[in-house]
Amino acid sequence: MLFIKNGLIYTMNGEVIENGSILIKDGKIKEVGKDIIAPLDAKVIDVEGRMVTPGFIDAHCHLGMWEESIGFEGSDGNEMTDPVTPQLRAIDAINPMDISFREAYEGGVTTAITGPGSANVIGGTFAAIKTYGHRIDNMIIKEPVAMKIAFGENPKRVYHGQKKSPMTRMATASILRETLFKAKSYLEKKENAEEPSKMPEFDMKMEALIPVLKKEIPVKAHAHRADDIFTSLRIAKEFDIDITLDHCTEGHLIAEDLAKEGKGAIVGPSFGNRSKFELKNKTFETPKVLNEAGVKIAITTDAPVIPLQHLALCAGLAHKSGLDEIEALKAITINPAEIIGLDDRLGSIEPGKDADIVVFDGNPIKDIDSEAYMTIIDGNIVYNK
Incomplete structure (x- = not known):
């Protein structure tokens, strides 16, 4: 399991969550929100306020x-x-x-x-x-x-x-x-x-x-x-x-x-x-x-x-x-x-969907120097800056 915390999460279902968390299990998104507790056996990743989007x-x-x-x-x-x-x-x-x-x-x-x-x-x-x-x-x-x-x-x-x-x-x-x-x-x-x-x-x-x-x-x-x-x-x-x-x-x-x-x-x-x-x-x-x-x-x-x-x-x-x-x-x-x-x-950060998630250093739409900090596909970290 992966647990992403302290993210500025753009869910793309109409909600932007500050200091939000995402729990990933078996390649799928299990939970998304502000007050989620990380399971003891989860790998915890603190993204330190970075922007988080669907892949x-x-x-x-x-x-x-x-x-x-x-x-x-x-x-x-x-x-x-x-x-x-x-x-x-x-x-x-x-x-x-x-x-x-x-x-x-x-x-x-x-x-x-x-x-x-x-x-x-x-x-x-x-x-x-x-x-x-x-x-x-x-x-x-x-x-x-x-x-x-x-x-x-x-x-x-x-x-x-x-x-x-x-x-x-x-x-x-x-x-x-x-x-x-x-x-x-x-x-x-x-x-x-x-x-x-x-x-x-x-x-x-x-x-x-x-x-x-x-x-x-x-x-x-x-x-x-x-x-x-x-x-x-x-x-x-x-x-x-x-x-x-x-x-x-x-x-x-x-x-x-x-x-x-x-x-x-x-x-x-x-x-x-x-x-x-x-x-x-x-x-x-x-x-x-x-x-x-x-x-x-x-x-x-x-x-x-x-x-x-x-x-x-x-x-x-x-x-x-x-x-x-x-x-x-x-x-x-x-x-x-x-x-x-x-x-x-695909396409949004919601429970049940594929855990394809990207963490950015900045806003990739507005900041020319923004880069992906981490890419997760099917719940696996495939890139980490």
Whole structure:
């Protein structure tokens, strides 16, 4: 057991506890409050008034898919040979021994939703993983957690270079629709087959899409520009599937529309240059505008675009651009947990949840020199400054 005392605890359930304590047992949070007595057999950690938060969560990144300090040999995020690859699974490419994992949890990021890039119309499945470990099988929180789809410039650019479809936004949408129609027909044949001989011939791509059609996982829609965001929502409605809006770069231009849709927006990466036309309206004000319109927001680094350990910096820059401080913290804790459907385990410091906790020397949203003092994942101290 671990017992953390004298912390300024941001529970992210609406309560900030001064001189608070947290009791951790068997990898879970057992108690949180001011007047908790440490069990005799608990390891007591006095954090001396430091800020304590839930472990940070990046709801959209590619951690372990593009390895650090290496080129082609460690580039495993895009299978650029077929625009439709739903059968691909991130866990078969993630290298948890890459240095980016250690830097992530040393920066306070304890959970990453990671998966394929946006070269393909359908790229494959994302996984929700803890950032500490050496074997991916033992780091999984949920897999699959989402199916990656992509709109806009990336699929167009990749397949224009190969002189094959899709070369236009029309073709991207058409390919996605056609594949979903095929998957729907495949599922109906499976469900209506009265005997094995009537079953459709096995199709791995179609099998991978069944959880999407059954709303067991959402599609994770890479869409920067407003028109691409609307196209992704249009297709999700046509097939009655769940969706998250990832990047949502022009979300501030259509905030009222998105608020009516009721879907979560995973915003970013907002740091860096405008490397392509669809990023021309990129701004750190987007989270503020969306939040004030009533859209639930999460902030992403899109790592390795921005290294994952700088997630708090991205939230801090959104705060500097007008996003409320608590809302900025929520955007990297409880909000991404809710958007990805794992808030029963992650995102806040509450009894029964995973003991993923970070102690900071300062306020990581407001203080540029603030660093993680201690990181705890599943009740284990994985980093201590």
